[in-house]
Amino acid sequence: MDFIIGLIFWGLSALILFSGLMVVIVKNIIHAALWLIASFAGIAAFYFLLEAPYIGVVQILVYTGAISILMLFAIMLTRQVTGEGTQQLFKRWWVAALVAFGLFAVVIVPTIWFPRLPVAERGQPTYWPQSDRAAASATPAAAPAAQQEPQPEAETPQIAGAFEIGRSFMAEYLLPFEVSSLLLLVALIGAVVIAYEERTRRRRILTLAEEAELRRSVAGLGMERPLQASAQLPPGKSEAGTAERR
């Protein structure tokens, strides 16, 4: 069984690394975004491999589903896509290479230094901050009777089951949970304000009925002389009209 998992693991990691690399290499920025989405999907597959379906599903939902759309929209609506103009390498490319290599070293050295992954021993949750270690150790033993999850007698316990996360949101991490929801709310309201303000500033095109009503109210002009056939009130006037009516 381990052989197949090893095979899948190396395959996935090759996919993620390759698509990561392609994000940087490829010229067309839309292609770069698509390669990024491919790497997100790869990471989601990793989570499934690690038997953490909830995190995997959330990864798909959040990253592949929503954030990628956000990026694509942003790219499409802002600037010219096919990047012929931009040249690939700066004059002093070697400085960038050096910095990249340094960072990579910082990451790779500890993993090589501690050969064994801090995998949880039997029954012991993984490396958690000291303060929660006591609380964490209590939970698995006295799982609430009512909702006994159909727990397959998997060898390793659920590292991060949906139930665990849900409970911890409401228990230890209640404060960060509320603060982050507040943050999201602020972001939402910001988006609405920007969209709303931008919509009103745009030149409002008057329909025929509104024009007739405006003409009647602004100048009290009788309708003996109907409008110019396909002429339209000069933008300035309609602008003033809308502002005044608001």
Place this chain on the structure above:
Amino acid sequence: MPLLNQGELRALLERELPGALDPTRPVNRYGNVEATHQLEVEDQASDTMGDTSPPPATGDAAAERQADVVDKEEPSVPPLSQDDAVVRAERLPDVAAFLRDRLGYDYLSRVTAVDYPAYGLIEVVYHFYRIEGGPGQIVRVRVPRDNAVIPSITPMWPGANLEERVCYDLFGVHFPGHPYHKRIYMWDEFEGHPMRKDFEKIGDSYYHFKWKGEGGEE
């Protein structure tokens, strides 16, 4: 306001808008005089408006009329009606405004151009009606065939927009002041105006369209 019957409009226009009516009497170049008479150029000013009976036909023209020879090659040309209000081209917008504001004819039904090569003119017929119903009024404008120019009434009557474009496209009557003075049916590079009587009909053989530039056959 009361409905006008046929002849009344002429009298009313004469009284209200002096100079709006078109006094000229077109002559028929082929001598087909059944409905026309000599152009009294000299009494332009003191033209007798009143007589609406068709003018008497002079001797030789009637004889000619008899011979069926004339009837054969040149189709007889319909008479130009005298009793309707024939308006001078440049005064048309005023007459139209007068009709709508003072007489209450606020619905323009039809703008038609009719080509009379025999009289050398194009007559554009305007049919005005009341939106409440009842018979309408006809206003005619006669313009020479070579430079037919009638001021457009589209700024006041948006309904005439497409009709005037049809008259321009098929008859070549220009309407200065029209908001979108372009051909309606034909493509823009088309030369000539198809509904004119002298537009050479080629039956069903293919019409070799000459591009402006090349002037060549195809």
Place this chain on the structure above:
Amino acid sequence: MLKTEELQINIGPQHPSTHGVFRLMATVDGETVVHLEPVFGYLHRNHEQLGEIWTYLQTITITDRLDYFNSMINEHGYCMTVEKLASIEVPERAEYIRVIMSELSRILNHAAAIGFWLQDMGSWGTTLMFGFRQREMIMDIFESVGGSRMMCNYMRFGGVARDLTPNLVEQINLFLEGFPQFIDDFERLMMENEILLARSRNVGVLPKELAAAYSVTGPVIRGSGIPYDIRRAEPYSIYDRFAFDIPVGSVGDVYDRFLVRMEEMRQSHRILRQAMEQLPQASGSYINQAYKAASKQQGLRLPAGEAYCRVESPKGELGYYIVSNGGNSAYRYGIRAPSLINLTALNDMCRGYTVADIVVILGSIDIVMGEVDR
């Protein structure tokens, strides 16, 4: 912030919902229409020149091809103009048959128009199929009377080409019997549908005071609240013998126009019932005997002069203008096509609405390209 510049979109000429070959060049800012410019001429056959080459009888065959949805009303208008110029007297029975055929053609047109309107809104054809089923039944009647379903070539100067057989009268009565139930079905299916209300209320509004200036006619002007119907404004033929109402809208939007069309179908049904009752007592034969022979019709020579006659077609005021020089074909043969004139208001009506509304507003004007391009 985000600077949006205007986009030029071509709707047509090959477009599923432009009712024929017709192109609309729309300049769009985001989803809102800024300017709309119709392009005509794709179906132009110079119909008016044909009328000048052919004799009066031959021209009847091409008047069917003007508004090919109601050939009966086109012929009725044309024959009335020629009869007015040649002062041919039409017997009473012929007048009744003509009114019956015209009103049947009006029902046919409105049923199909409402079907197409819903189709443009994306309702996948249910209303269109119901409307077309009604149209099929009427076209069977036209087929047994005129000889062909759409190009009926049925009316002659002084009357009609063939009399109504008793079997046919019975067919028409059967149709009138089942028609009210069809209208109730049609109304219950759509007219209270929330999505339809949302799509058509306050869309493409033509204010009442501007409607007359645009010289739009038919359901478009009646939708805006002006009761202008030639059958009532200048009664022709024997319309003054029938009691019928003129439906009129209040706001002048797309929804009103289609309520007016729905109501007009009811009124046509009312006229038809009265006409079928009075038909047996109508005197005279189906055609003026002096003009019965086809050779007489073909050789008809109108006296020099001109005539302009108007008929209430389902699309609006259909006018024929004939100038005759005494020969047997018209010197000038002009047609006032209601579909063409109603299009003048399209640009101003669509301004300020979205791209999806253009198609709905165009559907509410109900144009037929045969008549627009002539």
Place this chain on the structure above:
Amino acid sequence: MTATPEQTTATQTALQPVGGGGVVVVERKQPGQSYGQGIAKGMAVVIRHFAKSFTSRIDDKSDQAGMFTVEYPEERMELPEAYRNMPVLLYDDKTGQELCTSCFQCERICPPKVIHITQAKDPNTGKAVPAAEEFIIEYDSCMSCGLCHEICPFDAIKMDHFYELSTHDHLAMDQNKAALDRPISYYQAIAPNLWAAVEANAMKKLQNNVKRRPGNIGVAPHMIGKTQKALPTAAAAGAGAAAAARPKTPVAAIGKNMSPEKVARLEAIRAAKRGGATMPGESEIVAPSPVASGESGLHVAESQAGLAPSPATTPAPATGPVAAVGQSMSDEKKARLEAIRAAKRAQGGGQ
């Protein structure tokens, strides 16, 4: 649905509804009253139609729901008599004689000009024979308007009910006489009443024409071998018998709706013509007075059908166009005619 009729405030003079009935404002659905029941009603209608289209069929015009489809190749709609699709020529079953006498009426009236006829010639005398030698209709541009069917004085050309005409051979669309000929029994089958109305007249004219057709000229091509050169006795007898039943005066048949004194004058003219004398009545073209003188438009010289003088309102009977009369007379008669015409012009000038 219709609210109470509400009279418009506009001036009533023009819009007085003579037949009754006023103006009704259509009732609009108020917003805020519907929570999806509009869509529910629509769905009820559709599901009722769904159910009914399994059980019943729509066969007559009054029922509104049920299966409406006619599956074309298997089931077919029955066509009404007056249905017209493509013109065909008729020939008598027994004698094989075609009714067409190539009078060119249909060729002239056909709007798209698709009928092409060449008249048959008598092989030995070279004179024209009342039969068509070649009769071509271009089926691809014929619009089946039925005008030829209506104008044919001999009921020779009739509108067929056959609409499966698709072919991949474009040239075959120019149907010649062989392809156009149909026996009268065929037309009688598809349009019994229409044929019954015109049969007597058609058969009588056929007999007259058959007499003037030598040899096999007027026979439909494929019938030439089959029919023995049956003397027209049998057919003539039948037609003759029918003709006898009607009043003897064939002339009256032509101007049947004319007043007696006009018939008398016509008779006199005809007698004079037979005797070769000049035309007693003065011939002048009625001036196109405003009142239409429904002058018959038959300008065709060689038509033997005779002019059906129209009930001209002006006293002088319009004896048809001057040109037609002048052709078959000798030159001295022409000179005399010219003199008369000059005198008329002088007299006319003073009118």
Place this chain on the structure above:
Amino acid sequence: MRAMWEFFFGVGWLATLTSYLTITTAILVAGSLVMMLLTWIERRGLGYMQDRKGPNRVGPFGLFQPIAEAIKTITKEDITPTDADRWVHFLAPVVILASTVAAFAVIPWGNLIPVDINVGVLYIVAVSAVHTVGILMAGWASNNKFALLGGMRGVAQAISYEIPQVLSLVSIVMLVGSMSVVDVIQNQMDPYGNILSWHIFTPVGLLSFIVFWIASLAEGERPPFDNPEAESELVAGYMTEYGGMKFAVLFLANYLTNFAICAVTAGVFLGGGNGPGSDIPILGTLLSVFYFLAKSLGLFFVMVWIRGVVPRLRIDELMHFAWKFLLPLALVNIFSTSLWIAIIRWGAEQGMGIAEALGAPGSIARIAVAWVVTAIINVVAFFLVARLNATRGVTTYQATPTAV
């Protein structure tokens, strides 16, 4: 399944691999067959609704019509528009189809369960989110103004209807307690006979069904929300530049999404696979598959029925409808679900002392009270939101003062 394959290969990992492969092919084959059945139901159903016959020429009752269509689309020429983004143009249908088929991994066909992960419901919604990436790719790569507009609209619609869809499922998950689809179905097998315990028959479940069904119609681009390929305005939306095989894939993906939606709705709200006699060992599984298919195809017929009646919503009305009608309803439904759970299950220690008076958790009296309370809340909320929308105007154009 694993044991069987082990017998053949004797090697553990190969057996699991093959077993999962067989399950996947079984799902794909059954899915495509059902998809063909769906196209047939759609065309004949719509036909009979309009008093006409649907396709009845190819095979008995027109059953082979979908096969004929498949052959036609596959043999059609497969063009890529000039200077379009070739790779992205090619990949878009792949992404769309992949996301649709992936959703089937979790949907149980009656008692036959492909795989049971404990986040099943969330997985379905997550995978359908990937669908929008495919639409955007298709719209952008076709290098055609109409396709781009169609793509943008499709994405906007899919995103704004995803939220009510997820929130309506939240209340069901709260009812059941677990996100696994199998548990949700199991929860509907409760003692009071099989039918009444379906989720749809509780006021909470009913409102969540309405919101979920309408939101899924939009997700599957079914009328009245088929804006992306609104023929009358934008020709064929993002599918404009696709022909031949790629169009067949898009078409297949569209119908598979619809089937997936019907299957999930049947499972979550109508107790997919539960029916009288579905618990007998051998015959029961067959019966449950039959029940599952019957419910799904019945729901698909409702989709066709709606398609025959309603016109299309304009894009701005569509957005209003999602954010101002469905979303509030979904939130209110979550609140009433919590009330439902509180009244029925909680006792004194959770602070619901008064509920004790009504009897043991899950007793009839408690359920009745819960019924009344939640029913009132939901009905009032529905009418309130509907009235607010109607007067405040789902339509963007306010009723201008009537000109008369």
